Amino acid sequence: MKKTRxxxxxxxxxxxxxxxxxxGAFALVSWRDLGLDLVFVPIVAGLALVVxxxxxxIAAKIRRLPxxxxxxxxxxxxxxxxxxxxxxxxxxxxxxxxxxQEQISPGEVWRDAIDNAIADSDSMVTLVSGSTxxxxxxxVNKAKLENVKIIPVxxxxxxxxxxxxxxxxxxxxxxxDEGLDDLVESST
Amino acid sequence: MNEFLAxxxxxxxxxxxxxxxxxxxxxxxxxNDQFAKFRKEDLAVGLDLxxxxxxxxxxxxxxxxxxxxxLNAMPLETMGADAHALRIQAAELSDSISMAGWxxxxxxxxxxxxxxxxxxxxxxSESELKPVMGIAVPLVFGVTSLILVMLGETP
Numbered sequence: 001m002k003k004t005r006x007x008x009x010x011x012x013x014x015x016x017x018x019x020x021x022x023x024g025a026f027a028l029v030s031w032r033d034l035g036l037d038l039v040f041v042p043i044v045a046g047l048a049l050v051v052x053x054x055x056x057x058i059a060a061k062i063r064r065l066p067x068x069x070x071x072x073x074x075x076x077x078x079x080x081x082x083x084x085x086x087x088x089x090x091x092x093x094x095x096x097x098x099x100x101q102e103q104i105s106p107g108e109v110w111r112d113a114i115d116n117a118i119a120d121s122d123s124m125v126t127l128v129s130g131s132t133x134x135x136x137x138x139x140v141n142k143a144k145l146e147n148v149k150i151i152p153v154x155x156x157x158x159x160x161x162x163x164x165x166x167x168x169x170x171x172x173x174x175x176x177d178e179g180l181d182d183l184v185e186s187s188t
Numbered sequence: 189m190n191e192f193l194a195x196x197x198x199x200x201x202x203x204x205x206x207x208x209x210x211x212x213x214x215x216x217x218x219x220n221d222q223f224a225k226f227r228k229e230d231l232a233v234g235l236d237l238x239x240x241x242x243x244x245x246x247x248x249x250x251x252x253x254x255x256x257x258x259l260n261a262m263p264l265e266t267m268g269a270d271a272h273a274l275r276i277q278a279a280e281l282s283d284s285i286s287m288a289g290w291x292x293x294x295x296x297x298x299x300x301x302x303x304x305x306x307x308x309x310x311x312x313s314e315s316e317l318k319p320v321m322g323i324a325v326p327l328v329f330g331v332t333s334l335i336l337v338m339l340g341e342t343p
Contacts, residue, residue: 010308016301020329023294024336040200041335047205048234048331052324055228062226070223098223120225 069188072098072118072148074139075127079155083127086153086183090125093184118142123149123187126164129156137163151187153179204237204334208327211236229317234326235303241333242295248341249288256281284340291340298333302326 028038051058071090075083080101087097098117104110118124124143126136140163143150152160152169160169170186172179192198211233216226259278267274302325310322317323 009304013301013304013308016297017305017325017329020294020298020301024332027336027340037196037200037339040196041332041339044201044204044335045328045332048208048327049324051208051231052234052327053319055231055319055323058231059226059228067225070225096223103223117223120223 069095069123070098070121071095071187072121072124072139072143073127074124074136076129076131076133076136078131079127079129082155086125086127086180089180089184090187093188095188114139115142118148119146121146121148123151125183125187126150126152128152128154128158128160128164128169130158132158132161137161140164149187151183153183199338200335203338204331207237207240207334208233208331227316228319228323229315232317232323232326234323234328234330235299235306237330238295238299238302238326238333241330241337242292242299244334245288245291245295245337245340248337249285249291252281252284252288256285295333298329302329 028041073083073087073090083099084101087099087102090097098121100110100114103117104113118139119142121143124139126140128136140150150164150167152164152167154160154169154171154173157173160167170179170182212230215233215236216230256278259274259281262274264271306317306322306326310317310326312318312322
């Protein structure tokens with residue numbers, strides 16, 4: 001019953017679309033004394049059609065225009081305070097920072113929110129300590145898929161996980177201030 | 189400047205295109221998620237333009253009704269030599285107003301139809317629109333209706 005009603009609504013909508021399209025065409029024909037002004041209708045409608053059809057391409061071009069750097073911070077739960085400190089340093093340097101504790105609101109599907117944020121990022125700062133979990137690997141793999149620059153940051157004297165091997169890291173264990181400066185410079 | 193603003197290029201080309209561009213810009217800069225990059229969904233302003241066109245149409249219809257009321261209230265003896273021209277003007281205004289009911293009905297049908305089509309066929313996922321049925325079709329209807337409203341107002 002519900003399906004029949006839905007298809008009737010869809011059919012009515014299509015009829016409405018055709019009807020209003022025809023009415024617009026009729027209005028144009030009845031205004032043919034407007035002469036050259038009518039030429040603008042197909043030009044602008046054509047432009048709108050082209051913009052709509054190439055919307056994916058246009059959006060990609062606009063994304064390449066200069067913009068404030070977007071940085072995603074990935075961190076183990078135990079390092080939440082360090083993540084906040086790095087976030088505020090990056091924000092002061094003009095970056096837009098995505099930190100789950102600030103950005104995910106109650107009721108939101110956090111996995112989707114994280115995936116979208118990684119896709120929107122220019123770089124991902126990955127904090128590595130002894131308590132690094134398996135989620136970090138998933139986030140790093142997603143960033144690799146999206147061609148997001150990954151910047152590993154070593155917080156403790158531990159080996160980098162395999163998925164981060166071969167990527168130049170920043171060491172905060174030796175000189176924290178200098179390391180943070182390096183981090184700001186490389187991610188903004 | 190006045191000539192340019194009253195000219196066809198501005199009224200029927202720049203005005204609808206600038207309205208669409210401004211709509212896209214406002215949509216992008218006012219959204220809650222400032223971290224998100226520009227998405228193709230930000231270009232989906234067709235329904236907004238259609239809504240604006242219908243409101244402009246309502247305003248213009250009221251203006252015509254007011255102008256007609258003024259003409260009718262004018263005493264015949266004050267019209268002088270312009271009486272014939274004023275009668276023609278009044279007849280044109282009457283014609284426009286007599287069609288206004290149909291115009292409003294068509295705008296309501298267009299708004300309902302286009303929004304239903306977008307809802308039924310325009311989405312490829314929960315947050316992504318399809319380029320044709322989700323973005324292009326409403327955009328074509330939006331800018332075209334904006335130009336039609338402006339053309340109907342052509343002196």
